[in-house]
Amino acid sequence: MSAYNFGFLYPIFNFIFGSIVGSFLNVVIYRVPRSKSIVKPPSHCPSCGTRLKWYDMIPVLSYLILKGKCRYCHSNISIKYPLIEAITGLVFLLIGMKTGWSIKFVSYIIFSSFLIVVAFIDLFDGVVPDIIVIPGAILGLLFNLFYGKNPFLQSLFGVVAAAIFFGLIIVFSKGGMGEGDLTLGLMIGAFLGLKLTVAAIIIAFVIGALGGLFALLFLKKNKKDTIPFGPYLSVSAFVVLLYGYQILNFYFKMINF
Ligand SMILES: [Zn+2]
Structure with missing residues (x-):
């Protein structure tokens, strides 16, 4: 064991990894019941249709920074999106604690x-x-x-x-x-x-x-x-x-x- 142990970073990494997967799961959850493709079109605001930039899609954070509103048309974004990202992050964190990589x-x-x-x-x-x-x-x-x-x-x-x-x-x-x-x-x-x-x-x-x-x-x-x-x-x-x-x-x- 070295004097510098970065083990404490694993849970944080697993949470971030999970929240990124969670933002993809959001797409699946919304599109599959509507028989839409899960790869195209790229993510866009459901109200104004503006294609979202990468910085609009940072899991959990973008929602908090934008205070739950679309950057372009200011219509409300459902809380279910950041919630599912956070849940997936937490789930991955818990799994990592149990299994390691x-x-x-x-x-x-x-x-x-x-x-x-x-x-x-x-x-x-x-x-x-x-x-x-x-x-x-x-x-x-x-x-x-x-x-x-x-x-x-x-x-x-x-x-x-x-x-x-x-x-x-x-x-x-x-x-x-x-x-x-x-x-x-x-x-x-x-x-x-x-x-x-x-x-x-x-x-x-x-x-x-x-x-x-x-x-x-x-x-x-x-x-x-x-x-x-x-x-x-x-x-x-x-x-x-x-x-x-x-x-x-x-x-x-x-x-x-
Ligand atoms: Zn919009």
């Missing part, structure tokens, strides 16, 4: 980026696009194939378990849960493997129930208002990705298993 870091940030995209598309537009989650599921299988035979089998079992579980719910609840939850489940199963997928589904139902109760009590939502399950499932999958085994150990200690 490794092949795991790569697979974790890819999986998490897919989860962020799906969570927000489901939240804003109420759909889970196949064009996102099916390639995501295939990537999950490939990463686990790379890790070895056992992780790959776990990954396959995760996919099958999610398919059976959500398939049964769709059949028996008659519309209580959508096809999108199933396809998102497939991707989560592929990345997390069987054990962690089961944990992720259970935790998603717990926070989904709490969220539903909160909405019923405080947001004056009606029981009939459907709340998309994708965001809960995505948050839960991310928590389990980072802390799944700690959660499982804690749980089995609690029930003295």
